[in-house]
Amino acid sequence: MADKSFLSWPFFEPHHATYAADLDAWAAEALTDIDHSDTDAACRSLVKALGAGGWAKHSAAEGQEKLDVRTLCLTRETLARHDGLADFSFAMQGLGTGAITLFGTEEQKSHWLPLTRSGQAISxxxxxxxxxxxxxxxxxxxxxxxxxxxxxxxxxxxxxxxxxxxxxxxxxxxxxxxxxxxxxxxxxxxxxxxxxxxxxxxxxxxxxxxxxxxxxxxxxxxxxxxxxxxxFKIAMSVLDVFRTTVAAAALGFARRALDEALARVQAREVQGAPLFELQMVQGHIADMAMEVDAAALLIYRAAWAKDMGAPRVTREAAMAKLFATDQAQQIIDRAVQLHGGDGVKSGETVEKLYREIRALRIYEGASDVQRVIIARQAMANHLGE
The missing domain is CATH 2.40.110.10 (Butyryl-CoA Dehydrogenase, subunit A, domain 2)
Incomplete structure (x- = not known):
């Protein structure tokens, strides 16, 4: 069972914990056995389901609402933990309409956002x-x-x-x-x-x-x-918001991998004892748990800062995306290793996670691009710019 203790961190308000619990319960029921063989059909179905469930409305903001980046991140983390295509479907509703939310006229917003927030249109x-x-x-x-x-x-x-x-x-x-x-x-x-x-x-x-x-x-x-x-300003403003949510999706994949690894090392026996009793295995689990929490701290710091009114969180978002996606790759790799031959068996959960995570280190700014951003921000801060 995924750790939920992070929801008590000071980055969150009480409604965030309630929202995460409600979404988790919905996902546990609605996202079982999603057929990924036809990705177009699956994504169309998932967008409609997210709209009907009221979750897609959080992908954009209407009227006097503001985008709540912590809610965006909690949504992506939770959905990614349950199903990668569900996360993808929600994420694209937000990224696709982010510019409309932030820069659209009232006419543009009133036409498109009700359609995407309800799942009637895909963006x-x-x-x-x-x-x-x-x-x-x-x-x-x-x-x-x-x-x-x-x-x-x-x-x-x-x-x-x-x-x-x-x-x-x-x-x-x-x-x-x-x-x-x-x-x-x-x-x-x-x-x-x-x-x-x-x-x-x-x-x-x-x-x-x-x-x-x-x-x-x-x-x-x-x-x-x-x-x-x-x-260019519009594109960067949108990515400034949604880059942190990519990190949150990676965190969701990492949490699922850690859960799968914990279940595996508890159930699998070696020489008459659970695999978990081996100290090297405990070391892997410890590293995975620590990296999950470190990633979560960077992600929700960036999301909190944006929600508190920071005009730009370029540095914070870059750190969150770089660290969370790179560490999720390592966490999932360890989970595959702990599963032995089953870890590379097509269709196994950790095998699917292994394929899902790789693209997150590339899209919306590859890892090395994030390093350049962070280095330049560090130099600018050093020079007092």
């Missing part, structure tokens, strides 16, 4: 391009002004929910200035002429991923989010 975040992954400022997709419209041309790739999303938050070069200052953000419905899915991408842990192409795709100027040239 996606279209930022990465074939030649520019973490180097967002190097994006080349264009949005050329033509009267009351913009015309989109270019490609996006590794887009989560690509091919099943109803709406994309898309970033394109509008040319106000070179580099990062020449990008803008747009809300792009999936049914527009000139939009096509050119390739579905298969990964070691199946998720809906695609390469998208836009050819003379016309959208109204009213689809722009914020002001022209604000695209």
């Amino acid at each position: 996606a975040f279209a930022l990465t391009e074939p030649q520019s992954g973490s180097d967002v400022a190097n994006s080349t997709m264009t949005a050329e002004r033509d009267g009351d419209d913009y015309i989109l041309n270019g490609e996006k790739t590794w887009i989560s929910n690509g091919g099943i999303a109803d709406v994309y938050t898309l970033f394109a070069r509008t040319g106000e200035a070179p580099g990062a200052k020449g990008l803008s953000a747009f809300i792009v419905p999936a049914d527009l002429p000139g939009f096509e899915v050119v390739e579905r991408l298969e990964t070691i842990a199946p998720h809906p991923l695609a390469t998208l192409r836009f050819t003379d795709c016309r959208i109204p100027a009213s689809a722009m989010l914020g002001q022209p040239g604000q695209g």
Whole structure:
């Protein structure tokens, strides 16, 4: 049984513990035996279930509400512990509409957010391009002004929910200035002429991923989010919130791996005694438990700081994502090792976790990119900037 004592830490308010318990109970009943053989169908079904259960509403904020990053993190941690695709489905509802929540007009919010929060529409975040992954400022997709419209041309790739999303938050070069200052953000419905899915991408842990192409795709100027040239700022603001939740998903995977390892070493016997009685095994369990708590401290520090009104938590979010995803990889690897041959058997829980965790060290800023961010922040603090 996963440890819940962290919910008494001072980062949380009483309603967070209640929420986590309610979601855990729902997930234990609703997320059993999810069929992952058809990821498109599974994700569509999960988005609807999360909407019907009232959980997807926490992926975005309407009216006078504010995004509660601690709730976002608790949701991803809990869902990831139960089912990786459930976490993915919730996460993309948030990431895909994060820019609308933070920068959308009232009209944009009132149209799209009720649909995504209720699970009636699936959203996606279209930022990465074939030649520019973490180097967002190097994006080349264009949005050329033509009267009351913009015309989109270019490609996006590794887009989560690509091919099943109803709406994309898309970033394109509008040319106000070179580099990062020449990008803008747009809300792009999936049914527009000139939009096509050119390739579905298969990964070691199946998720809906695609390469998208836009050819003379016309959208109204009213689809722009914020002001022209604000695209980089918008993208970074969204990632500043949701990068911490990637760490929380990794924490959920790590907690599940620790639970599976504890059950294994208690049940498995070696020379007439439980595997747990071996001191080296106890050392592995101790390291896993310590790394889980250390990751949780970094994650919920970042989430708490954002919820308390910090304008940016770039450093804190980078630390949380780097540490939590890297440590989760090690925790899951130890869990596989403690399961012996069963650990690499297809379909076993720890084997699925082993495949699920790897991508989290890459997307929304790879681990080495996070190291660069942290180092630069440390130097800026040292210089008093």
